[in-house]
Amino acid sequence: MAQIHRLHVQNELKNCSADQLYSFFKNERTKLPQVLPHIFKSVQILAGDGNSAGTVRLVKFSTGTSREEIMKEKIETVVDESRTLRGSIIDGDILRMYPKFEYTMTITPLVTQGGEESCLVKLSVEYEKENEDVPNPTEYMELSSLIYKAVASHLAKKA
Known part of the structure; x- marks a missing residue:
């Protein structure tokens, strides 16, 4: 039986409301190439309405190296009350190293002392390695943090 691994990362994002950020990742993910054109080449909806289970x-993207990757992700669960999205990678380059790759993203509102809207984004990844020589997917976790910060900055500029 393969061993399941877990990684977690969280980012506190200033000047960004939890509702705005959650709405972007739930409803507007296809706009990622406009927000981060150096990372995302395209995001297209293949099945479903684009924002529900x-x-x-x-998704076609670059991880920061010169290589472009393709992944097909499926949204498994959407819980608006807790601003939680859960999904899995069902096809693509990442599955060569990680045959199972699932994620949960939860966005929680924070109120700063000055009354500014901020939020905390928590990303948890559950994965299985192809073999023990495969490194942990920290590169993807770091990329996720970069994406959250860029989207929060983009949303702050629109506000």
């Missing part, structure tokens, strides 16, 4: 997206 059952949605399947094809």
